[in-house]
Amino acid sequence: MNFNFVQNLNKGKAFVYGDDINTDVLAPGAYLKYSPEKMSKHCLESIDPDFVSNVKPGDIVVGGKNFGVGSSREQAAASLVILGVRYVVAKSFARIFYRNAFNLGLTPLICEDYRKINNNDILEINSKEGKIKNLTQNCEYNTNSVPDHLLKIVNAGGLLAELKNKIENNTLKTLRFRKDN
Amino acid sequence: MGMTISEKIIAKSAGVSLVKPGEIVTCSVDIAMIHDSSGPRRQGPRLKELGLNVWDPSKIVVISDHYVPAVDTVSANILKITRDWVKEENITNFYDLQGICHIVLPERGHLKPGLFCVGGDSHSPTGGAFGTFMIGVGATDMTAVLATGEIWVRVPETMQVNWSGKLNEFITAKDMMLALCGRIGLLGADYMVCEFTGETIKNLSMDERMVLTNMTAEVGAKTGIIAPDNTTLDFLSSKNLKEIDMELCSDEDANFATIEKFDANTLEPQVAAPHSPANSKNLSEFRGINIDQAYIGACTGAKLEDLQMAAKILKGKTCSKTTRLLVAPSSTKITAAAAADGTLEILTEAGAILLPSGCGACAGLGAGVLSKEEVCISTTNRNFKGRMGDQDAEVYLGSPYTVAAAAITGRIVDPREII
Numbered sequence: 001m002n003f004n005f006v007q008n009l010n011k012g013k014a015f016v017y018g019d020d021i022n023t024d025v026l027a028p029g030a031y032l033k034y035s036p037e038k039m040s041k042h043c044l045e046s047i048d049p050d051f052v053s054n055v056k057p058g059d060i061v062v063g064g065k066n067f068g069v070g071s072s073r074e075q076a077a078a079s080l081v082i083l084g085v086r087y088v089v090a091k092s093f094a095r096i097f098y099r100n101a102f103n104l105g106l107t108p109l110i111c112e113d114y115r116k117i118n119n120n121d122i123l124e125i126n127s128k129e130g131k132i133k134n135l136t137q138n139c140e141y142n143t144n145s146v147p148d149h150l151l152k153i154v155n156a157g158g159l160l161a162e163l164k165n166k167i168e169n170n171t172l173k174t175l176r177f178r179k180d181n
Numbered sequence: 182m183g184m185t186i187s188e189k190i191i192a193k194s195a196g197v198s199l200v201k202p203g204e205i206v207t208c209s210v211d212i213a214m215i216h217d218s219s220g221p222r223r224q225g226p227r228l229k230e231l232g233l234n235v236w237d238p239s240k241i242v243v244i245s246d247h248y249v250p251a252v253d254t255v256s257a258n259i260l261k262i263t264r265d266w267v268k269e270e271n272i273t274n275f276y277d278l279q280g281i282c283h284i285v286l287p288e289r290g291h292l293k294p295g296l297f298c299v300g301g302d303s304h305s306p307t308g309g310a311f312g313t314f315m316i317g318v319g320a321t322d323m324t325a326v327l328a329t330g331e332i333w334v335r336v337p338e339t340m341q342v343n344w345s346g347k348l349n350e351f352i353t354a355k356d357m358m359l360a361l362c363g364r365i366g367l368l369g370a371d372y373m374v375c376e377f378t379g380e381t382i383k384n385l386s387m388d389e390r391m392v393l394t395n396m397t398a399e400v401g402a403k404t405g406i407i408a409p410d411n412t413t414l415d416f417l418s419s420k421n422l423k424e425i426d427m428e429l430c431s432d433e434d435a436n437f438a439t440i441e442k443f444d445a446n447t448l449e450p451q452v453a454a455p456h457s458p459a460n461s462k463n464l465s466e467f468r469g470i471n472i473d474q475a476y477i478g479a480c481t482g483a484k485l486e487d488l489q490m491a492a493k494i495l496k497g498k499t500c501s502k503t504t505r506l507l508v509a510p511s512s513t514k515i516t517a518a519a520a521a522d523g524t525l526e527i528l529t530e531a532g533a534i535l536l537p538s539g540c541g542a543c544a545g546l547g548a549g550v551l552s553k554e555e556v557c558i559s560t561t562n563r564n565f566k567g568r569m570g571d572q573d574a575e576v577y578l579g580s581p582y583t584v585a586a587a588a589i590t591g592r593i594v595d596p597r598e599i600i
Contacts, residue, residue, distance in 0.1 A: 020367055020457065024568040029545025032218060033248060033255045046572035066368045066401065070565060071544070072219060072303040074319040095372050095403055096303055100319035149205060149333065159321050160227060163328060167231060174330050176234040 012058035019064035026076035040079035057084025068097020103159035183432025194297035218247035221266035223320035236330035244282040280512025283307035290420030309394035309406035338438035344381035346446035354392035359451035363461030370402040388486040453578035475588035478509035479543035482560025494585035500532035501591030509536035
């Protein structure tokens, strides 16, 4: 998976769904065996068959409570990233999805005002300040602050990029370097 | 202030004397378990890109269970990648087509009390039945674990799930967990550890305890755990495991964020309606619903005792003409044991078809997936929309007794009615 993390994809249309958007909806089992790219074409199809054709880079997915509940399958977060989504706004996130999202460069934002966002509203995210601007409704929402260690991961471009930096800076012990490199 | 079992294990793995809920700590991993789906096909190329081998091949267990046996060239290729990678990394703890990871891991003696383990699957909390602290993570987190042998965790709070009393006949651990799902919902134990306590738990076998910890994934928990006792010791001794920490338990003054109390004496058979385990209620609320497929399978629902429960109902009876019964034993060792004690014969005589040991239809991957508008009752742990095949299929969850009873009558009935 090669994602373009440096793109500034913080402004777009809101796709609003309900509570408990689970990993079988985000990444249906029947397509798990395929590449993440192929898999992403089926993201959310069981609740919104038009999502994949309508979503554009920068668009923002909005859920209710427990977004990403279910499997540890990373394709749930990866599919959104491949489709150009960089932010998911919800009341709460399931724990494995929450970790997976940061690891892949997708920022999950916890926002108490999630219900005020309507489908197709244009949102602009300022993750540094933890603010979501709703340009359609001309108002602003606060989000919970993202813990520092997770901010570092997402700012590095994901967990692997952060790991690469640490390896280059010799800040890790116990590594076994490949002999064929 | 004392610590809970989980806090003790995390503190030890983090190399500190005390941890408190909310702290972020880095833990050393005792065992990392991965499977064919989220395993080598993801971590192999990434480790190569980082220029690394795994940190310690002896601490990694690889189990092919999702795409077994291969049904097309795509799944065949995933299994080949797994076999090739295991060889390349000199990993000897490799179980290919021998059952589902959460079952095979303890069955082959890889778990014991006090270990800090991670698994590349959301049902990794199953390991908690053995007093192991085991959490599920995604493929990228697992890549970092395989590279460094470490992982960050936020120390979770602990919810005590206390069961008193004695379960009635034909009431099982699956009914207990569906009751918990129904009461507290999919987020009821959000980011907490569920520690199971009480006399009901002490009287449960290891097979049944594994259902409890397995399904903590369904209430949003980070994991589930049960303090070791003589039942645990007997199981681990049968695997020739030594140096078992039988002292491991929560301190008397440990802090539990909440306590959920249940009375086993009054528990009725439970059924979860589509499309969430949280839709669990007494079976009587769903009595009479027609069933096209009865499925006994997955990590949570096709252990030896699960098959024996089904056989107890099905003995001398045959499946309804309108209902098919599919049985996928959780491991090949379980298949062998069920063949030896006559359980399999009862099931197949009743009309069951046997499927390979693997995740199969539970995850919508293998044989037994559903068509549009079909209705299934299943011993599995999750019934989200589209999980077991077509998105317009409906899946109910129930105990092996309940699923076997539905196979005979073609509809949801209380298993005690047909004995």
